[in-house]
Amino acid sequence: MTFSSQLLENAVNEFAKLPGIGKKTALRLVLHLIKQPEKDVSHFSEVMAKMRKEISFCTKCHNVSDQPVCNICSNPSRKQQLICVVESIRDVIAIESTQQFNGTYHVLGGIISPLDGIGPETLQIESLVNRVKQDEVQEIIFALNPNIQGDTTVYYIGRKLKETPVKITTIARGIAFGGELEYADEMTLAKSITNRIPIEHYIATAG
Amino acid sequence: MTFSSQLLENAVNEFAKLPGIGKKTALRLVLHLIKQPEKDVSHFSEVMAKMRKEISFCTKCHNVSDQPVCNICSNPSRKQQLICVVESIRDVIAIESTQQFNGTYHVLGGIISPLDGIGPETLQIESLVNRVKQDEVQEIIFALNPNIQGDTTVYYIGRKLKETPVKITTIARGIAFGGELEYADEMTLAKSITNRIPIEHYIATAG
Numbered sequence: 001m002t003f004s005s006q007l008l009e010n011a012v013n014e015f016a017k018l019p020g021i022g023k024k025t026a027l028r029l030v031l032h033l034i035k036q037p038e039k040d041v042s043h044f045s046e047v048m049a050k051m052r053k054e055i056s057f058c059t060k061c062h063n064v065s066d067q068p069v070c071n072i073c074s075n076p077s078r079k080q081q082l083i084c085v086v087e088s089i090r091d092v093i094a095i096e097s098t099q100q101f102n103g104t105y106h107v108l109g110g111i112i113s114p115l116d117g118i119g120p121e122t123l124q125i126e127s128l129v130n131r132v133k134q135d136e137v138q139e140i141i142f143a144l145n146p147n148i149q150g151d152t153t154v155y156y157i158g159r160k161l162k163e164t165p166v167k168i169t170t171i172a173r174g175i176a177f178g179g180e181l182e183y184a185d186e187m188t189l190a191k192s193i194t195n196r197i198p199i200e201h202y203i204a205t206a207g
Numbered sequence: 208m209t210f211s212s213q214l215l216e217n218a219v220n221e222f223a224k225l226p227g228i229g230k231k232t233a234l235r236l237v238l239h240l241i242k243q244p245e246k247d248v249s250h251f252s253e254v255m256a257k258m259r260k261e262i263s264f265c266t267k268c269h270n271v272s273d274q275p276v277c278n279i280c281s282n283p284s285r286k287q288q289l290i291c292v293v294e295s296i297r298d299v300i301a302i303e304s305t306q307q308f309n310g311t312y313h314v315l316g317g318i319i320s321p322l323d324g325i326g327p328e329t330l331q332i333e334s335l336v337n338r339v340k341q342d343e344v345q346e347i348i349f350a351l352n353p354n355i356q357g358d359t360t361v362y363y364i365g366r367k368l369k370e371t372p373v374k375i376t377t378i379a380r381g382i383a384f385g386g387e388l389e390y391a392d393e394m395t396l397a398k399s400i401t402n403r404i405p406i407e408h409y410i411a412t413a414g
Contacts, residue, residue, distance in 0.1 A: 002303040004278055005271045011258040014251050018236050029225050031296060033259055034271070041259035044221050045252035051218040052240055052248035064212040064241070071211055089238060096209040 001027070008034075060131070062107040062124050063092050072096075072104055079103045081138040085128065085157070087111050087150075091143060103141075106131065111144060111153045120156055128157065132166050142170040208234070215241075267338070269314040269331050270299050279303075279311055286310045288345040292335065292364070294318050294357075298350060310348075313338065318351060318360045327363055335364065339373050349377040 001023055003009040008030060015026035033041050057063065058070035061083075065071070072078060072092075082103030086092055092105050108123045131137060140161075144150035158168055174192035175184055184192075208230055210216040215237060222233035240248050264270065265277035272278070279285060279299075289310030293299055299312050315330045338344060347368075351357035365375055381399035382391050391399075 001300055003300065004265075004303075005262060005273050007258045007262050007273055008271050010254050014254045017251075019239050020232070020235070025227070027297060027300065028227070030258070032226050033255065034262060036259070038259055042256045044224075045256040047217050047221045048240065049249045049252040051214045051237070052243070052245055055212060055214050055241060058211075064215050066212050066214055090234065093208055093210065093234065096211075099209075 061105045062109060062127070063105055064089055077102070080135055083128070083131065083137055083140045085140055085142050085144070087144055095143065103139075106140075108153070111149045112156055113149045113152075120153075123153075125157055125160065129160050132161055132164055137166050139167040139169060142168070144170075146173055268312045269316060269334070270312055271296050284309070287342055290335070290338065290344055290347045292347055292349050292351070294351055302350060310346075313347075315360070318356045319363055320356045320359075327360075330360075332364055332367065336367050339368055339371055344373050346374040346376060349375070351377075353380055 001012070003012070011030045011033070012023065012026045015021055015029050016023050018026075021029070033044070054066075055064055056066070056068070058065040058073055059068050060073045061070060063070050063072065067074070073080075079102055083106050084095060084101060084103055085106045085108060086095070087108055087110060089107060092107060095101050095105075106124065106128045108125065108128070110118050110123050112118060112120055112123065128140075132140065142150075142154045142157075144153055154170060161168065172195065173188060174195070175181060175188065181189070208219070210219070218237045218240070219230065219233045222228055222236050223230050225233075228236070240251070261273075262271055263273070263275070265272040265280055266275050267280045268277060270277050270279065274281070280287075286309055290313050291302060291308060291310055292313045292315060293302070294315055294317060296314060299314060302308050302312075313331065313335045315332065315335070317325050317330050319325060319327055319330065335347075339347065349357075349361045349364075351360055361377060368375065379402065380395060381402065382388060382395065388396070
């Protein structure tokens, strides 16, 4: 791409550093910003710089937070003895959007993946084990993606917690709503039969 | 989406204002920024604010430019008597990338579209007519998108320039390289036959 303006080129290059944004998309975004009032663009800039500068993480669950302890961990109406273990902040937002979970979270910051150089010591596993012991946690629910790395992580943490009385569960695997049986993979279909649910329970939790 | 941080929510909302960026993509971009060093994010912010604040437009061709006259218009090796008329800055970048054009440009800033409330008076048509007259321009090439609005714009400007000796052309319409005849629309196929090229000329201009 050939630019007639260095300012334009710099802005396009900055946007193109973002994941999933190519040069053409970056140009489209910058040309959009050029058309906006100057104060809107300076507001955009300020919000980004301020966010990066001031954002912090909950000392308990490692979710993003504006206070030392996030508003989920500090909410007295949420069960502190029920922890949902997730890979990233994105998963917290996804589960919170369902409005079905009233426990707390623990953000690992990744999953164990030796091939990518991510070992257990780089994740927030130590602090999870401490929480389970100190807060007398009754149940932890693993909500990790269903793949080898996710299963390895579940297994590793499960072993670390063997000595504690905590109950360990994982979210249900099965056929998604709107999914078609004939297109489901064999593994999912097999698991959905093994872990079948009594009809009374299914009806009670429907909707 | 439910956020545990106001800073995070504000940043996601700002990104989601950009065209083609939904909430999920915005979140992905913000979470990427959170992982970057603080100085990189503040650099990103500064580049955007500076770009919007300082960017200006060439007084001659209305392309973006860091100087009052852009580096295409002020380049003595480019033909001032040959003007390529385009809708937007993006088209200038696309044509410049071909490295096949050594004239100058004129950015209209849109095309005539009465249904969208865009009349000729909102576009840079007056200044184009003045350029043609003052600079004794020999040829203008219309490189507008092939649709009703594009054709209307070509027709309107053509009438405005009727009294001048300038030669008016448009870029060729035809079957694209790599395109398949059987999938081409009838209009394009018909035009490509009407405007067929002598084989000597085709070979002479082949890449």
